[in-house]
Amino acid sequence: MFKKWTKGIALCCTAALLGALAVGCGGGAPAGGEKKPAETQTQASGDYIQTIKNRGYLIAGVKNDVPLFGQLKAGADKPEGFEVDIMKELAKKLFGDESKVKLEKVESATRIPMLQNGQIDIVAGTTTITEERKKQVDFSDVYFMAGQSLLVKKDSPIKSVTDLKGKSVSTVRGSTSAKNIREKAPDAKVDEYATYTEAFQALKLGRAEAMTTDNSILMGFATDEPDYVLVGGLFTEEPYGFGFQKGHPEWVKYVNDFMKEMKANGKYDELYKKWFKQDPPK
Incomplete structure (x- = not known):
């Protein structure tokens, strides 16, 4: 009987101590989710x-x-x-x-x-x-x-958006360029890539016949790769x-x-x- 009574007292004290520690530490995360940073x-x-x-x-x-x-x-x-x-x-x-x-x-x-x-x-x-x-x-x-334009190989027959009928064009997913090129050249085949590097690689490897995005971006690729040129002028404004x-x-x-x-x-x-x-x- 005495052992049971002392054991109960010990459990109560332990619970009280843990409760006090929890309050002193702020009570943990808010109910229903993690504590926000x-x-x-x-x-x-x-x-x-x-x-x-x-x-x-x-x-x-x-x-x-x-x-x-x-x-x-x-x-x-x-x-x-x-x-x-x-x-x-x-x-x-x-x-x-x-x-x-x-x-x-x-x-x-x-x-x-x-x-x-x-x-x-x-x-x-x-x-x-x-x-x-x-x-x-x-x-x-x-x-x-900036303004949207086209990048092609120097010997490409493509000179403007009007030459894209039935042609494959690479651009970048999530950009305004994909939407714009579909409006300007509805008969072109538009392939979207995750990055500009991948879109340019598609052009280099022949999977695309032109790459389209802002002229400022295309200028960078043309500077690094002189076998490629910008054509078609600007057909959008990109502020x-x-x-x-x-x-x-x-x-x-x-x-x-x-x-x-x-x-x-x-x-x-x-x-x-x-x-x-x-x-x-x-």
Whole structure:
């Protein structure tokens, strides 16, 4: 009898001690799911710029397969390009140190979901501003104006979109280029690839007779591969903007003001000439 009574007291004490420890540690995860990271909770509170500063570095989504804009070359450990350099300048503006940026790889099909999921603070990934995309994310002012064109082998009979009837054309999944080319050349066979590198490889290997996307992107491939040329002129306008998760107007304004500063102090022109070997259009 005494043994049973003392055993019961011990169990009660143990339960009470465990309960007190649980309260002292915050009670664990909220009911119905995992505890949210502190960063996510801060983002919801309003000042996204302070969230980035508290973290200690910027997270920027950039392309890894687009020459001149964001390209990870063989043997390199980080991508390089016009947009990459602008993100480094943005990190310098935020932290006084251009190295305070984490460059996350994005593709045309993943860049908007990654913004919406809070995986990146900003996307600098040759993203055309469209009304449809404005429903999903917020955009900065235009920082680069491109237009869609065609890339072909030098001896190709294709000279414009009117020559694409019955021809195979490679482009990138999740881009405006696929939609545009189907409208401009409805009788062409359009194959979509995950990356620009894969779309260009399809052209090189003969699986496609032309590649289509923004002229600025095609120029990069033509620079690296002189046996290929741009034809057909421009048949769309593609205004590029930086993308942001919705709900952070102060962050969008900060970046717009930063870009105005870059243009006023000559840094934008310097980077533009570094990558495109010409002055930016006025």
